[in-house]
Amino acid sequence: MNTAPIIKHFSNYSPLSDSEISELKSKLIEKKVKRRQFILQEGDVCKHYTFVVSGCFKMYKVDDKGQEHNLQFAIENGWIADIGSFHTDKPSELYIEALEQSIVLQISKPDLIYLYSHYPKFDRNFRVLIENAFISLQKRVLQNISSTAEERYLYFLKSYPNLFNRISNVQIASYIGVTPEFLSKIRKSIATK
């Protein structure tokens, strides 16, 4: 099990001691996930926080008309989970699906709570994690209520320079909240500027 990436990831926040590392390792579950495979489906309770070692995922909602709306992507060294479902134990409305062949490390809620209560550092690290997620989500809300689709597209390119050339424009369109046809128009208009 390749745990080096997640240990390095935590060391960016506040480095882990040897005992914290060995406890963390004992709680992690490694999973190989094929392209198009789901690690969460609508109706299921989200039972794990998922750390991406390699590969790429999207989390999205399917609306009444059957259309997908991307809420989040995750690539190497990123986390993905339906935090709402995870913490409330209620069925999720979301799907998490691999866009590429991927390897992940998962941690269950009881194991996370165990780490929280025995090692305050995990408490702190996960709070910082969610604070950061909150901050970037807040920026996105502001963008959505105040910017044009073109501005949102440019902001996406700027914010995720390692992602945009790895996923299809269909996925980007679904993330910024426009149709693929309109994104195509935007891209043309940007190119001819």
Add this chain to the structure above:
Amino acid sequence: MNTAPIIKHFSNYSPLSDSEISELKSKLIEKKVKRRQFILQEGDVCKHYTFVVSGCFKMYKVDDKGQEHNLQFAIENGWIADIGSFHTDKPSELYIEALEQSIVLQISKPDLIYLYSHYPKFDRNFRVLIENAFISLQKRVLQNISSTAEERYLYFLKSYPNLFNRISNVQIASYIGVTPEFLSKIRKSIATK
């Protein structure tokens, strides 16, 4: 200083012991805020988490054209802060302004960190607090990328039944991301259904 509401508020998460209560009390700063007064302005670092004892606030961004975009409201027993600025110590892009005469209890970052490190319960309570804020923000993002303005308006009324008859439609329009004129149209169309 009227600290009963905040103590009751925390007891909804995980009740505080006597020593936790007295420590919390010693860290709180009470403030009376007049209508239209700011507790945060663009360019300033957000130095406090603010708990609303009575009254009402809006947090918003002013765009290049001078237009306001409401990110959040807070009424009795709610929290308000620019969490991004608070945690990074960077200047805020946001304003927090009282919509009514208000009374608040504020806690500074050093005091919050003190409470975190001495009393794990605050750690837990504030993590749950921010988790909940994250969850409702995520719902809002989904709404913004997948719903019409009318759906967003109806969802706002449903989500904030104690707020919509207390603030102006101009404020609601700014929150759901439409012009006041168009909200007026929406309201008419709903009324004649």
Add this chain to the structure above:
DNA sequence: AAAAAATCTTAAGCTAGTTTAACCCAAATG
């Protein structure tokens, strides 16, 4: 290697939401 499925683009017609401007009424201010 062939077939199936997904991607990207273009274009015409349509709809949701904006802009500008004017008017009315209620509420805050001097």
Add this chain to the structure above:
DNA sequence: CATTTGGGTTAAACTAGCTTAAGATTTTTT
């Protein structure tokens, strides 16, 4: 009490973004 300010509505003209449909290309699956 008089006046300014802000809130809510209406309407006409405009624009951003959607829908439907079709065609060319690439990628995935068999």
